[in-house]
Amino acid sequence: MSEAIVTGSIGDPEREPKRARVLDDTTKAAIAFAISLVVIVGAWQLYAMSGYASKLLPAPGAVAVNFFEAVRDPFYSHGDNDKGIGIHLLASLGRVAAGFAIATLIAVPLGIFIGLSPVASKAFDPYIQLLRPVSPLAWLPIGLALSKSSAITALFVIAISSLWPILLNTIYGVRAINPVYLNVARTLGTSRWNTLRHIVLPAAAPNIVAGLRIGIGIAWLVIIAAEMLIGGTGIGYFVWNEWNNLSVASIITAIIVIGAVGLVLDRLFGVLHDRVRFGE
Amino acid sequence: MLDRRQFVSAAAAAALGATSREAFAATGKPEKTKLRVGFIPITCATPLIMAKPLGFYAKYGLDVELVKMPSWAALRDKAVAGELDAFHMLSPMPLSISLGTGSAQVPMKLASIENINGQAITLAKKFQGRINGPKDFKGLKLGVPFDFSMHNLLLRYYLAGAGVNPDRDVQIQVIPPPDMVAKLTVGEIDGFLGPDPTNQRAVYNEVGYIHMLSKEIWNNHPCCAFAAQAAFVKENPNTFRLINKAIIDAAHFAHDANHRADIAKTIAVKEYLNQPEEVISAVLTGSFNDGHGGHENVPDRVDFSPYPWHTYSYWIISQLQRWKYIKGSVDYEGLSKEVFLTEVARDLAKEVGFKTPPADFQSVKLMYDTFDPRFAGEYLAKQKRALLSA
Numbered sequence: 001m002s003e004a005i006v007t008g009s010i011g012d013p014e015r016e017p018k019r020a021r022v023l024d025d026t027t028k029a030a031i032a033f034a035i036s037l038v039v040i041v042g043a044w045q046l047y048a049m050s051g052y053a054s055k056l057l058p059a060p061g062a063v064a065v066n067f068f069e070a071v072r073d074p075f076y077s078h079g080d081n082d083k084g085i086g087i088h089l090l091a092s093l094g095r096v097a098a099g100f101a102i103a104t105l106i107a108v109p110l111g112i113f114i115g116l117s118p119v120a121s122k123a124f125d126p127y128i129q130l131l132r133p134v135s136p137l138a139w140l141p142i143g144l145a146l147s148k149s150s151a152i153t154a155l156f157v158i159a160i161s162s163l164w165p166i167l168l169n170t171i172y173g174v175r176a177i178n179p180v181y182l183n184v185a186r187t188l189g190t191s192r193w194n195t196l197r198h199i200v201l202p203a204a205a206p207n208i209v210a211g212l213r214i215g216i217g218i219a220w221l222v223i224i225a226a227e228m229l230i231g232g233t234g235i236g237y238f239v240w241n242e243w244n245n246l247s248v249a250s251i252i253t254a255i256i257v258i259g260a261v262g263l264v265l266d267r268l269f270g271v272l273h274d275r276v277r278f279g280e
Numbered sequence: 281m282l283d284r285r286q287f288v289s290a291a292a293a294a295a296l297g298a299t300s301r302e303a304f305a306a307t308g309k310p311e312k313t314k315l316r317v318g319f320i321p322i323t324c325a326t327p328l329i330m331a332k333p334l335g336f337y338a339k340y341g342l343d344v345e346l347v348k349m350p351s352w353a354a355l356r357d358k359a360v361a362g363e364l365d366a367f368h369m370l371s372p373m374p375l376s377i378s379l380g381t382g383s384a385q386v387p388m389k390l391a392s393i394e395n396i397n398g399q400a401i402t403l404a405k406k407f408q409g410r411i412n413g414p415k416d417f418k419g420l421k422l423g424v425p426f427d428f429s430m431h432n433l434l435l436r437y438y439l440a441g442a443g444v445n446p447d448r449d450v451q452i453q454v455i456p457p458p459d460m461v462a463k464l465t466v467g468e469i470d471g472f473l474g475p476d477p478t479n480q481r482a483v484y485n486e487v488g489y490i491h492m493l494s495k496e497i498w499n500n501h502p503c504c505a506f507a508a509q510a511a512f513v514k515e516n517p518n519t520f521r522l523i524n525k526a527i528i529d530a531a532h533f534a535h536d537a538n539h540r541a542d543i544a545k546t547i548a549v550k551e552y553l554n555q556p557e558e559v560i561s562a563v564l565t566g567s568f569n570d571g572h573g574g575h576e577n578v579p580d581r582v583d584f585s586p587y588p589w590h591t592y593s594y595w596i597i598s599q600l601q602r603w604k605y606i607k608g609s610v611d612y613e614g615l616s617k618e619v620f621l622t623e624v625a626r627d628l629a630k631e632v633g634f635k636t637p638p639a640d641f642q643s644v645k646l647m648y649d650t651f652d653p654r655f656a657g658e659y660l661a662k663q664k665r666a667l668l669s670a
Contacts, residue, residue: 054466055485081348082551141357148361231349240350244321244458245554246485 058249066249067256081241083233085257091233092223093261099158100219107163107215108208111170112200121171128167136161136222140229150230154223161222162215169211173204205276213269220262309341310519312365316345317523318355319368321553322457322475323563324395324504327531327584328368329552330543334533336526344523346552351456352426359509360384365516366508366523368394372596374507374619376428381605387510387618390588391524392625394504394531398563398582399431399494400479401438403471404464408489408572414442423455423463423472433599434497435473440667441648446603464488475503476563476582477555482571484559489571493581498646500583502592521628527586528625529632534584540564586629588620590640594653598660612656 023031041060048059058066074086114120139160143153181203185195227236235258242250319325329346331337337344347364349355356373358364360383374388403411411417417439424432436446446452455463457478463469465487472478473494482488494501506527513520533539544561547553553560562568566581593616600606622640629636643652651659 055487056462056465078549079551080345082549144357144361149363150358150361228350229354231347231354237350241348241550241554243462244350245550246458246461246481 056246056248058252063249063252066247067253070250070253070257085235085238085254088233088235088238089257089261092227092235095154095227095234096158096216096219096223099155099223100162100216102155102159103163103166103215103219104212106159107166107211108170111167111208111211112174112196112204114167115171115174115204116200128164131160132164132168136218137225137229140226150232154226154230154234157226158219158222162219165214165218166208166211169207169214170204173207173211174200176207177203202276206273209269209273209276213266213273216265216269217262220258220265224258308518310522311516312519313341314343314345315365315519315523316347317366317368318347318349318358318364320352320355320457320475321348321555322504323477323547323553323560323582324398324475325368325552326534326543326547326564326582327394327527327586328506329547330534331526331530333546334530336529337523340522340526342519342523342526348552352429356383359388359507360386362386362509362512365512366391366506366520369505369507370426370429370431371502371505371592372428372430372433372600373426374505375593375596375615376600376605378510378615378619379606379610381600382428388507389510389513389520390505390507390593390620391513391520392506392528392531392586392621392628393502393588393592394506394527394584394586396500396502396583396585397493397495397580398476398503399434399473400476401435401471401473401491401494402460402464402479402482402488402571403491404467404469404488405486405571407470411491414439414444417444418449420470421451421453421468423453423460423469423474425457425460425475426454427605428600430501430503430596431473431475431494433596433603434494434501436603437599438473438497438647440663443667445667461485461487477553477559480559480562480568481555483569484556484562486571490568493578495578495580496647498644500580500585500644502589503582505588521624524621524624525628525632528628528634531584531586532629532632532634537565537579586625587636588622588625589637589642590616590620590622591642591644591651591653593620594641594656595644595651598651598656598663602660602663612653 045060047053048057070085074084074089076084077087110124114124136157139157140153143156144150147153147156177200181199182195185199190198223234224236224239227234228240231237231240235254239251239254242248242254317328319328332344332346349358352370352373355367355369356377359367359369359373359377369390371390371393374390377383377386378388379385422435424435426432432452435452439446439450444450453469455469455472457475460469460472460474460478461482464472464482465485471488471491479488479490483490494503506524508520534543541561541564544564545557548555548557548560563582566579567575567577568581569575594612597606597610597612597615601610626636641653643650645651649659649662
């Protein structure tokens, strides 16, 4: 907005700047978004009508109808296996919250410990390097074998998948603390606990929150896949149940809902990230 | 091992209460009344599902939650972990899990058969008129729902009997039932021997046609079963007897052709199978379009007969050996008696007022041969020789 004013003033200092003529970036982006959406939906509609698409692909209109039906009554329950999308969504969010909390409670303290201790860093490195790239779903059978319960398995898979970015970012955040802060604290005779609480944690917080933000994204990604395999309730189960009826329209509805929730989760941690800036 | 004492006391109790139709007359009070039972959303699960809306579970004092499972592998994992109380299973599964082939070894009990028949070979539309018999299957990619399924064993029997080696001449893949129609639609597989309603759904979606019903391979073959961990049966003998009784009762209800249209309406909903009602109705009434222009009337396309003949387990074991899912020798009699609760099923059927055969065995006629369980070893040897010479 300010840019538009500035340009206008420089170009013609005599006149009033014509703000109405020059669009600001947000408006431009909104127009570009609207045009691209029309193009994508139009292409989809044409492809669905063309006969080249498989019979599984619904037209956009069918998806819109399906979406509004699902969203209009999201909390209905017609028995154990027929519930509204809102109930499934809450079940998934509950699971993600629990699994993610477990991951955070393990990864942050462990990350601080490893970040502060060069010996621990070397000792734990092989585990981190070996386990970090493992696909989340490879943990499913291990979880089931360990716990004999698919509810716990789901939490286990979320926790172990979202653990790594939190851990690595915490380690990095602790290592990146300006040594001057720690030296000053030591010179002043600050206790270990107070150093941790007033210097290490706040100084590493921006990086830790960045790790949490990546972690919650992974947790949300993983829960859908895990629920599809395990069954029960949850948005992943909803997707599977609709797939069972080959209802791709319902699956696209679910994708929109899943994406929107993922966006909200990401924004929440974005807001948190803005609040924990330290020493800048 | 069959728990003799438990069996005897149960049989004695059954004899005492045989004339009464009171809920707990033959059995004591259930040890556990809230049960969770896993099922796969296919028409085979009809008795297990229908026992709920019919109020049969409630009649025997049970509160049963039906838990829909996404695949046989996921259901097997729950069975091995003991996470649910009882299960809708493919009839070879209690045997394979008891042996520990394809999973951890956990002793299982097969309480009753859910359905007989009820499967079909479905092929992609493009094969219409081009495939006339098993010999034409060479080179095809085919789906079956699970390794330890009658579907897999019947498909292999059908092919091998015509000299087509199912391990060499075709590609058989394990595909969960809902994925079968999708994969057929996009051309990833050429066909499948699947459970219903999968076959009829392929016809409904106009992507496949029914090549043949599985009853043409073996009329009245077993398909799915009701099973639980032996440990659960031992700890909850009364509960297990009552739920088994409710399901046997429902199987007899579903056997009646007059009930089929209503059953289709009841189980087609999202809560259970989540399929178009006309698809389920076509399967259950046996009045269906075959996908290549014909309309057929086969009332026993699927039927419901809970009696677990030992013939079934003998045949299944012989075929699991034939295709090397089981390596080494198996005690046919010991394993069958341990896993198949045939005598209990007979008593329960009597209690709910139905006739059952007095024998555990009978010879059965299949497409290519006759299976006499007394000579299962010779049967297997002959099949192996035939395939080698083919």
